[in-house]
Amino acid sequence: MIRHEAALAQIVSAAAARSADVSDETVALSDALGRVSAAALDSREDIPPFDNCAMDGYALAAAKAARAPARLPVLGVVMAGDAPRCAVRTGGAWRVMTGAALPAGCDAVVPVERARALDGGAAVEILDCVEPGDYVRARGRDFAAGARICPSGTRLGARHLLALAAAGVARVPVRRRPRVALIATGRELVAPGKDLGPGRVRDASSSYLAAAVSQLGADFEFHGIVADEPARFGALFEKVAARGVDVLLTTGAVSMGDADFIPAALDALGAEILFHKVALRPGKPILFARLENGPLIFGLPGNPVSTVVGLRFFVEPCLRALLGRPAESPLRARLSADVTKPEGLRCFFKARRLDDGRVEILPGQASFQIHSLLSADCWAVLPEDGDALKADAEIDAYPLAESPA
Known part of the structure; x- marks a missing residue:
């Protein structure tokens, strides 16, 4: 049994070695x-592309209203979308709308609320003193041409698309979506919607993994439930691996029971098991393997919260490394109360943030208990060493799931 840091290092190393397989x-x-x-993305042009007006009002040379009140003739009207007025006309003000190009010879805008129209709009009285640059959005003030919008390895969210569209970027180089497949195991599993029957339990983890993996930006394939039959599993495994998937997940059959056949089955299929069992709770029986010229393999424990932890803290870092993304950094938080834990195990406990910034460890931490997951908004990570932590102890914390970019 190895520690979480050592397991994570092996995962990241194995995934980084395969990252070239995830093409652009x-x-x-x-x-x-x-x-x-798949590459750093830079602005193609200045944003804004020209000096423009930040308010509806009057554009003028600030020197003309250095002393207020000042009366000026109105030289014309400039609307947003009008071609810039390039000929310099001095001695007056332009009636301008928000977003209009700043007329030549002007260096400030007076909001309409700080001016008074005279002579039916032919003139204007500026009520306050004006400084150069007032209410002007200068060319390139947001992004200059060539400015970095986001580095390579950025998961693109709506905010990134906003910036890229503003910068004139119409097509984007990206990494191919990793292909993730799942084979669930267990003769006791029943899909949602089917009759449960005596001694059977619902297959909740497959629905979770389908949703969560897709949210991580990967393509997901579910290949059904296999009873605890190594031969059937091996045939299906070889069929799925031949499809060229990048990561193959299994659920269940990785512990120490008579029906826990996955480690032996993978060994028989020629997979190299890099680790089996990690010093953590929940999810200690987790397994990681690789197949030469085939997928990276995670044997996730069958209990639903163990599956959730396995995805969040083992599979997600693997996908990040495959995609060339940086490692996730934890937040730092303080415990709201004393807490006990098993000595020697790193614990990923369901928790929620309180108004005072501390985190509360929730009741219901057993690996089968889903209800507390619904009340949680973060994971409190307690270190291996020791069997208790005091209130206000500083710990690592992670969002419950990776947030959208």
């Missing part, structure tokens, strides 16, 4: 949401 492609900006950039 170029997609339309409208299809880039949730994808991972």
Whole structure:
């Protein structure tokens, strides 16, 4: 049994060695949401592309209203979308709308609330003194041409698409979506909607993994439930691996029971098991293996919260490394109360943030208990060493799931 840090290092190393298999492609900006950039993305042009007016009002040379009140003739009207007024006309003010190009010779805008129209709009009285740059959005003030919008390895969210669209980027180089397959195991499992029957339990984890893996920006394939039959599992495993998937997940059959056949089955299929059992709770029986010229393999424990922890803290880092994304950094938090834990195990406990910034460990931490997951908004990570932590002890914490970019 190894510690979480050592297990994570092996996962990241194995995934980084396979990252070249996740090739690049170029997609339309409208299809880039949730994808991972394959190159640094820079602005193609200045944003704003010209000096423009931040308010409805009057554009003028600030020197003309250095002393207020000041009366000036109105030289014309400039609307948003009008071609810039390039000929310099001095001695007056332009009636301008928000977003209009700043007329030549002007260096400030007076909001309409600080001016009074005279002579039916032919003139204006500026009521307050004006400084150069007032209510002007200068060319390139947001992004200059060539400015970095996001580095390579960024998971693109709506905010990134906003910036890229503003910068004139229409197509984006991204990493191919990793392909993740799942084979669930267990003769006791019944899909939702089917009769449960005596001695049977619902297959909850497969529905969770389908949703969660897709949210991580990967393509997901579910290949059904296999009873505890190594031969059937082996045949299906070889069929799925031949499809060229990047990561293959299994659920169940990785512990020490008579029906826990996955480790022996993987060994028989030629997989190299890099670790089996990690010093953590929940999810200690987790397994990680690789198949030469085949997928990386995670044997996730069958209890539902163990599956959730396995995905969050083992599979997600693998997908990050495959996509060339940086490692996730934890938040730091303080415990709201004393807590006990098993000595020698790193604990990923369901928790929620309180108004005072501390985190509360929730009741119901057993690996079969889903209800407390619904009340949680973060994971409190308690270190291996020791069997108790005091209130206000500082710990690592992670969001319950990776947030969208």
